[in-house]
Amino acid sequence: MKCPFENFYGKFEAIADTPEWARLQEDFNQSEYIYVVGNGGNMAVASHAAADVTRLTGKKTFCLDSQSLMTSFANDFGYDNIFARWLNFYAVDTDKKSMVLGYSGSGNSKNVLGALDWAHNQHNFSAHLFSGVKSLALSEGINEIVCDMHYFHTHEIMSVMTFYELVYGSG
Template sequence: MSNIDKAWLDDYFARYKATAFDEAIYEKLQDFHQLCLDVRERGGKLMFAGNGASASISSHGAVDFTKQGRVRAVDFNEANLITCFSNDFGYENWMAKAVEFYADDKDVLVLISVSGRSPNAVAAAKYAKSRGIKVVSFTGSAADNPLRAEADIDFWFESKAYNIVECVHMMWLMAVVDMLVGQAEYAVT
């Protein structure tokens, strides 16, 4: 029998309820939805990147925005790309170099980092901004994180609980995919 009681679970899920479902996020979700519609209309693409679990969320996002949302999307989570660019340009620069090589002016960069302090993600955001490419960030932890400061649209979740922040980031991303589809339940084939 588990030694985790109902009170522990109530507290755990209350962390989600506190911010994830706050109506204050609706405007940003609507802004990101409109940005995606603009990207689709002008023939651009979304470029996703993150580290660790955020890389997995990036990959999932790129697939669903492409297939379900009909907004072309790519992610930079190919091992050959990461190791080549890290080896040649330094780990802190590999994402910025990926943006340099893959971005077109009509694209949008989506960066996911719980801490918002990953040097490679911050460098990518700064590079994208220097090219006039819009940046959308998904962060957590401290409100004053540098990645959030670089974003045109920032999704921030007030928590240092990595699993919870990552799940909320995924929820928010998938909400925008479903907004593009226009419904929550639909056939995926």
């Protein structure tokens, strides 16, 4: 039996032709600061994205990948608030165009959605969710790219593909 990969490449090509993707690409191109969040394997994707986007584009790209800081925030503010609190500490001193990109296989990760809500309420931020399935809890006005993936591993593969496509699309 083969591992189900859900035709991820065909789905990715379809996603890249949507208005939601065009909005994500435009905001990525215009942003000087990019903050990437996710849980589990998507946290690894977020960390990898922060490194490669910075290296390949020169954009200042960040991820909360400090275990000490993450567990401290989880203990002090609750796990649902770790990314919003991190952004509150690290992303407030910029008047440059910025964005938060959240990865969530379920589309409903409270801590990821909290970070997107935080960004949506700032004057110079855009907020984007790359979800495996349509979110049932996303606030209105936040851009969602739904990849229609039902397995965590295929969503993570698609998540990796997103930031390389964004880099490629930025010229």
